[in-house]
Amino acid sequence: MKNIFLITKREYLTQVKKKSFVILTLLAPILLIGFGALIAFMFKANASSSTFHVVDKSGIFTGNLKSNSSVTYVFVPEQTEKALTSTLKEMQGIEGLLIIPKLENNNFDQLEKDSKLLLNKKIGFDTKIKVISDLSKVIKKEKIKTLGISEVQIKDLDKNFDLATQNVVDKDKVDSDLDFGVKSGLSMILMYAVFMFIIIYGVRVMRSVLEEKNNRVVEIIISSVKPFELMMGKILGVTAVALTQFLVWITMSVIGALVLNTGFSTLKNQIPGGENSEMMQKFDLKQIAMEISHTLLDLNFGLIIFVFIVFFLLGYIFYSSMYAAIGSAVDNETETQQFTLFAIIPLTLGMYGSFTIMSNPEGPLGFWLSMIPFTSPVAMIARIPFGVPAWQIALSMIILVISTLLMIYLAAKIYRVGILMYGNKATAKELWKWIRS
Amino acid sequence: MLKAENVTKTYNAGKKLALENFSINVPEASIYGLLGPNGAGKTTFIRIINQITQQDSGEVYINDQKLNPHHIKQIGYMPEERGLYKNMGVGDQILYFGELKGMSKADALSQAKYWFEQLEIDQWWKKKLSELSKGMAQKIQFVVTVLHRPKLLILDEPFSGFDPVNANLIKDQILQLKKNGTTIILSTHRMESVEEMCDYVALIDHAKKVLDGKVFDVREKFKKNIFGITLSEVNEEGFNLFKNQYEIQDFKLENNLSSFNIQNTSDQNILLQELMKVGKIRSFDEKIPSMNEVFINAVKQ
Numbered sequence: 001m002k003n004i005f006l007i008t009k010r011e012y013l014t015q016v017k018k019k020s021f022v023i024l025t026l027l028a029p030i031l032l033i034g035f036g037a038l039i040a041f042m043f044k045a046n047a048s049s050s051t052f053h054v055v056d057k058s059g060i061f062t063g064n065l066k067s068n069s070s071v072t073y074v075f076v077p078e079q080t081e082k083a084l085t086s087t088l089k090e091m092q093g094i095e096g097l098l099i100i101p102k103l104e105n106n107n108f109d110q111l112e113k114d115s116k117l118l119l120n121k122k123i124g125f126d127t128k129i130k131v132i133s134d135l136s137k138v139i140k141k142e143k144i145k146t147l148g149i150s151e152v153q154i155k156d157l158d159k160n161f162d163l164a165t166q167n168v169v170d171k172d173k174v175d176s177d178l179d180f181g182v183k184s185g186l187s188m189i190l191m192y193a194v195f196m197f198i199i200i201y202g203v204r205v206m207r208s209v210l211e212e213k214n215n216r217v218v219e220i221i222i223s224s225v226k227p228f229e230l231m232m233g234k235i236l237g238v239t240a241v242a243l244t245q246f247l248v249w250i251t252m253s254v255i256g257a258l259v260l261n262t263g264f265s266t267l268k269n270q271i272p273g274g275e276n277s278e279m280m281q282k283f284d285l286k287q288i289a290m291e292i293s294h295t296l297l298d299l300n301f302g303l304i305i306f307v308f309i310v311f312f313l314l315g316y317i318f319y320s321s322m323y324a325a326i327g328s329a330v331d332n333e334t335e336t337q338q339f340t341l342f343a344i345i346p347l348t349l350g351m352y353g354s355f356t357i358m359s360n361p362e363g364p365l366g367f368w369l370s371m372i373p374f375t376s377p378v379a380m381i382a383r384i385p386f387g388v389p390a391w392q393i394a395l396s397m398i399i400l401v402i403s404t405l406l407m408i409y410l411a412a413k414i415y416r417v418g419i420l421m422y423g424n425k426a427t428a429k430e431l432w433k434w435i436r437s
Numbered sequence: 438m439l440k441a442e443n444v445t446k447t448y449n450a451g452k453k454l455a456l457e458n459f460s461i462n463v464p465e466a467s468i469y470g471l472l473g474p475n476g477a478g479k480t481t482f483i484r485i486i487n488q489i490t491q492q493d494s495g496e497v498y499i500n501d502q503k504l505n506p507h508h509i510k511q512i513g514y515m516p517e518e519r520g521l522y523k524n525m526g527v528g529d530q531i532l533y534f535g536e537l538k539g540m541s542k543a544d545a546l547s548q549a550k551y552w553f554e555q556l557e558i559d560q561w562w563k564k565k566l567s568e569l570s571k572g573m574a575q576k577i578q579f580v581v582t583v584l585h586r587p588k589l590l591i592l593d594e595p596f597s598g599f600d601p602v603n604a605n606l607i608k609d610q611i612l613q614l615k616k617n618g619t620t621i622i623l624s625t626h627r628m629e630s631v632e633e634m635c636d637y638v639a640l641i642d643h644a645k646k647v648l649d650g651k652v653f654d655v656r657e658k659f660k661k662n663i664f665g666i667t668l669s670e671v672n673e674e675g676f677n678l679f680k681n682q683y684e685i686q687d688f689k690l691e692n693n694l695s696s697f698n699i700q701n702t703s704d705q706n707i708l709l710q711e712l713m714k715v716g717k718i719r720s721f722d723e724k725i726p727s728m729n730e731v732f733i734n735a736v737k738q
Contacts, residue, residue, distance in 0.1 A: 003537060010533050014525055216520030220581065223487040223514045224537040420489065 003225040004233045011208065011237025016244060025248050029256070050095040050127050055081045058103040058111060064138045071130050073098070088120050095123055098131070106146055108139060183385040184358045190304075191382040194312050195351050198377070201242045201316065202323040202343065205235055206336060209327030209419070218419045227416040232408075235320045239313070300387075307384045307393060311400065315377020318404040319343055321411035328418030329431060350375025354382035361386035370396050373403035410435055438620045439463040439486070439589060444495035446481050455481040457644045459495070463622060463637070468615055470631050470652075471624040472728060473641035479624040480517060482641075483591050486622075487514050499589065510539050513587030517594045517624075519578045521566050527577055528562040531584060538585040545584060552580045555610060571598055579607060583614065590614060590621045596630050608634065628728035640732050647735045652728075659731045663724040664708070667696040668716035675715040682711065694719060 015021055051072040056062045067073050074094075076084065084097050101114040117131065144154060209231075212218045221230055326339040350369055357366040361383050369379035370388070376396050380388070417434040440463070446456040456478045463469045471479045484490045486497060488509060497504040499511070522530055528549070535545030553559040556576050566574060575598045583590065595611070596604045611634065615621055623631050632638070632652065639649035648655060663686075676695075686698040695716070701708050705723075712718055726734070 006533065006536050010525075013529075014522070018524070212520075212522075215523060216516065216518040217522055218520070219489070219516040219518065220514065220520060220534065221537065222489050223512070223516075224509060224534070420484075 003229045007230055007233025008237040011234050012240045015241045025245050029249055029252050050123055051093060052096045052098045053084055053094055054098045056100050058100050060103060060142050061100060061138055065134055071127060085118060088118055091120060095119060095121060108143065186385045187358060187382045190308055191351060191354055191378050194315060194381050195347060195378055197242060198316050198319045198347060199344065201238050202320045205238045205320040206323040206327035208234055209324050210333060213328060213419050228412045231324050231412055231415050235317060235324060239316065304384050308381055310397060311377045311380050314400045314404050318373060318407050321408045325411035325414040328415040346374035347378060350378040354379050357382050371399060373400050376400055438465040438500060440498040442496050444485060444492045444497060446485065446492045454644045459646055461639045461649055463620060465620055466615060466618045467636040468621045468623060468634050470635035470638040471622060471641060472628045472638055472732065474626050477641040478644045479641055480593060483593055483624060486591060487512060511588040513582040513590045515578060515582040515592045519575060521574060521577060523567045524565055527564050527566060531581055534581045535584045540585050548584050549580065572600055572603055575599055588619060590619050593624045595623055628732060632728040640735055642736050655731055656725050659726045659734050662700055662702050664699050664701055665722050665724050666699060666712060667694055667719040669694050669719055671695050671716035679711060679715050
């Protein structure tokens with residue numbers, strides 16, 4: 001036991017003291033935010049605003065068709081149509097000429113047919129859609145006027161049917177759409193965290209094993225401690241490294257959130273008008289925030305955290321012992337690839353399978369994925385925010401504990417032989433032989 | 438101190454024989470050489486003592502106790518493939534290995550200090566291993582091996598990687614350890630490098646022990662009664678007479694010195710008397726075979 005602790009300590013200290021670790025830990029969140037900002041900037045940079053001349057013979061658009069951030073409409077008198085059409089080719093800063101004919105007998109179809117947009121260069125699909133929607137809105141209002149109904153009535157017509165569900169078995173189990181969204185989001189975040197954690201740090205265990213093997217340090221250590229102690233110490237050491245990294249990131253994001261929060265409240269007042277304000281009216285942000293936090297508070301956090309930690313750690317140990325065995329069985333990093341596939345595929349299956357879990361948390365796929373130990377660390381965590389029957393959690397946990405112990409046992413057997421084998425890559429047949437020996 | 442009885446070890450489910458009925462007896466406070474070509478089974482035997490692998494049959498005893506995990510702390514092992522952590526400080530590394538062998542930190546520290554002074558490397562404590570040369574790293578490796586005051590020291594190819602000066606330094610330390618009561622097993626395929634240090638040797642070839650015993654006895658056993666002679670001022674007549682009596686081998690004439698070998702099983706003093714008649718004796722010695730020659734002859738038999 002003391003040896004495991006010593007090995008864990010060394011593994012932890014050497015990894016944490018590495019310059020690359022410090023830099024990555026501190027820079028990763030900044031890089032991530034920077035990357036997001038860059039992508040947002042790229043979208044922005046590509047967006048351009050267009051300006052069109054509008055000849056409105058019908059008279060209904062003048063004053064109603066309003067310029068906005070992406071399209072500017074400049075109304076010009078009817079008489080200039082010909083001159084503008086001929087000079088459009090050479091015109092700078094003006095992308096086109098929108099010609100709307102006279103409206104006769106309230107025949108809007110005819111008006112639509114005869115309207116045209118003359119262009120002197122290509123415009124984006126987005127711009128076209130925007131122009132169309134702007135025109136449609138004006139036409140709609142005009143049509144409403146001719147029909148003689150009020151706007152309020154129209155809004156009423158557009159209203160969606162909202163169906164409230166009620167679970168007669170369990171009163172608390174009624175999920176509003178928002179609840180469902182919040183839970184899906186939480187489930188996604190937790191699942192991704194486990195998935196990334198296992199892959200990134202599992203590989204780190206493998207690298208560390210490989211490094212010792214290539215350094216030939218392993219023979220000296222093995223003459224002082226049991227291979228099993230070395231393997232466990234290594235896995236635990238890397239776990240501690242990962243937890244440290246998590247802790248730093250969580251602290252950083254909490255501080256970041258606090259800093260941003262003060263900045264954000266001033267920003268909110270500056271959000272430009274137009275459609276956005278309409279949306280804001282519809283969904284009161286405050287109300288949403290309250291409902292989200294309400295849903296979050298309603299969740300059984302004790303259980304979620306407990307299940308998360310248990311499945312996360314067990315799953316991680318399950319997979320990293322697999323990675324440790326892989327690291328011991330090969331000679332260099334390039335050879336690890338085909339073996340790591342064995343470790344990644346089931347995990348990936350579990351994750352993609354879990355996407356369907358979100359649409360039906362109690363379906364058969366969800367059940368089986370959260371029982372099979374290869375996928376349960378991801379799948380059970382994906383299910384847990386939706387509520388899982390206690391017996392299923394217990395059963396899955398028992399299966400996972402047993403198979404983790406089994407995996408450690410098998411990995412230790414491969415590891416024991418593998419770390420002292422140099423020069424030749426182990427075949428699957430040989431691995432089997434080592435396990436049986 | 439260490440006794441092996443009929444140790445047999447196979448690999449690949451019995452297909453490859455690594456050691457067959459191997460028995461040796463290593464006396465306390467002696468230097469015991471395990472000599473043999475690469476792949477003879479030396480490292481396998483060492484790994485069995487270190488309990489890295491287990492024998493299929495046979496038994497190993499340390500101080501009449503069956504080999505068990507408690508013995509690990511009394512053994513210091515320097516493997517042939519040297520290895521230390523490259524990006525770890527020298528000092529941290531030494532303390533780590535000491536602690537793994539069950540030493541307290543303070544004890545490991547004071548021992549490390551002693552050895553750093555002995556090997557004149559005390560300015561290296563804070564350096565990373567990757568900053569050291571290969572020879573320097575070898576010294577650190579040696580310190581790691583002896584730090585926990587092992588009663589049994591096992592050195593696999595101890596001098597590979599050392600320059601002659603440092604090889605001598607290490608050699609002196611090994612002899613000093615022996616004087617202090619440590620039992621030492623040296624394993625090597627370069628027999629000439631250790632033969633003058635060893636008290637006992639065992640020759641291994643193809644998984645079997647070829648012969649063992651005191652170095653002196655082994656060499657005596659294989660000597661062929663050949664004498665090397667160098668004469669000056671040889672008189673032609675006497676030499677011709679002498680040639681009729683003895684068979685002369687490898688005759689060489691250089692700088693007016695005649696040197697040759699003679700196989701002689703009778704009294705050496707008579708031979709000397711005969712030689713005195715031929716010329717002035719520059720040198721006269723019995724050719725005792727080197728370990729290399731012993732090994733080649735033993736394998737041939």
